[in-house]
Amino acid sequence: MKRTVPFFESPIVLAPLGGPGTVELTAAACNARAFGSLACQYSDPERMRRDIARLRTLTDKPFGLNLFMNNDPPPVDADHLSRAHQRLHVYRDELGVPRPEVPQSPPLYHDEQMRVVLETRPQAFSFTLGIPSDAVIAELKAAGIYTIGTATTVEEAVALERAGIEAVCVQGAEAGGHRGTFLHYEVLPLIGTLALVPQVVKAVSIPVIAAGGIADGDGIAAVLLLGACAAQLGTAFLLADEAGTATAYRDVLKHASASDTIITEAFSGKPARGIANRVTRELADPRERAPYPHQNTMTRDIRNAAASQGRSEFLSLWAGQAFPLAREASAAEIIESLLAQTRVALRSRE
Numbered sequence: 001m002k003r004t005v006p007f008f009e010s011p012i013v014l015a016p017l018g019g020p021g022t023v024e025l026t027a028a029a030c031n032a033r034a035f036g037s038l039a040c041q042y043s044d045p046e047r048m049r050r051d052i053a054r055l056r057t058l059t060d061k062p063f064g065l066n067l068f069m070n071n072d073p074p075p076v077d078a079d080h081l082s083r084a085h086q087r088l089h090v091y092r093d094e095l096g097v098p099r100p101e102v103p104q105s106p107p108l109y110h111d112e113q114m115r116v117v118l119e120t121r122p123q124a125f126s127f128t129l130g131i132p133s134d135a136v137i138a139e140l141k142a143a144g145i146y147t148i149g150t151a152t153t154v155e156e157a158v159a160l161e162r163a164g165i166e167a168v169c170v171q172g173a174e175a176g177g178h179r180g181t182f183l184h185y186e187v188l189p190l191i192g193t194l195a196l197v198p199q200v201v202k203a204v205s206i207p208v209i210a211a212g213g214i215a216d217g218d219g220i221a222a223v224l225l226l227g228a229c230a231a232q233l234g235t236a237f238l239l240a241d242e243a244g245t246a247t248a249y250r251d252v253l254k255h256a257s258a259s260d261t262i263i264t265e266a267f268s269g270k271p272a273r274g275i276a277n278r279v280t281r282e283l284a285d286p287r288e289r290a291p292y293p294h295q296n297t298m299t300r301d302i303r304n305a306a307a308s309q310g311r312s313e314f315l316s317l318w319a320g321q322a323f324p325l326a327r328e329a330s331a332a333e334i335i336e337s338l339l340a341q342t343r344v345a346l347r348s349r350e
């Protein structure tokens, strides 16, 4: 039986892109027949409401909202936190950013963000790094919101299906941004998209969306042949006209090579794939940084200043392994050409 997500108009999903994502990019993707997601993790509830209202003025198509699930800061030793905080001063000094006296605490508004999702009723709610509680899943269902979880292993996909989640986004190791891994592993599983998608398709009966390293129509066709119902692309849109990708970040994407991406915890305290730079090299030792979400909060002033000063050595340059395939064009042009390439690739198989 063919597994599909009923409201997808094409096999392309614009990934939620915390940082470079914008309301304009989501709307443009939706209007071009992709399913557009809006990353809300870094938006406070007020900004979420404003963004969702504006998105609805720019498109009448369905869209998805996205949040992280593991938001309770872990207990962390005060001395370790203070050391990690002070370690960052050298970057602040170079950028001319004032040194905050105490480490900035992560904002605690996950429950309010969830409330905004429930009240604004997007077509879909996607999430990563965990599973919502049974009570929240029941509320999402009661509100008619379709749920899409993220899995990086077969076990996680099975756990999502058992929890009643309606579709699973399978994130291969090639993917840019944070790894969605949420079951406890001593070693971070890094299974490639090509290997993981067919295993998940076999293990669950809900629709599978493939993500990671897909940035052209051949890649989309490949995951459809593996049994996915759609491909979720993030990196392919980082150079889109509507993306908020900082100029210095764009410059690196245009000149680096695929061998430059690494998995790093330097910026956020959680493993994420991006292009290596001075900060990822200098904060490679876990003793030098705090766990997520502390590190993410503490590096924010540095990342913001680096973006406005054009200093890519201090920016989190999230990118998947396929970033050299990303094109500079409008989201509509990118999607149109991806769809045309996918059609050709699938036809050549007939």
Ligand SMILES: Cc1cc2nc3c(=O)[nH]c(=O)nc-3n(C[C@H](O)[C@H](O)[C@H](O)COP(=O)(O)O)c2cc1C
Pocket: 015, 016, 017, 018, 019, 020, 039, 040, 041, 066, 067, 127, 128, 150, 171, 174, 175, 176, 177, 178, 211, 212, 213, 214, 232, 233, 234, 235, 236, 318, 319, 320, 321, 322
């Ligand atoms: C800059 C960037 C930011 C991302 N932010 C999020 C996010 O907020 N939530 C999420 O679920 N995934 C996020 N992702 C991961 C994507 O959902 C997706 O797994 C990934 O982009 C797919 O691989 P690709 O980058 O090779 O296309 C992000 C990816 C990138 C590149």
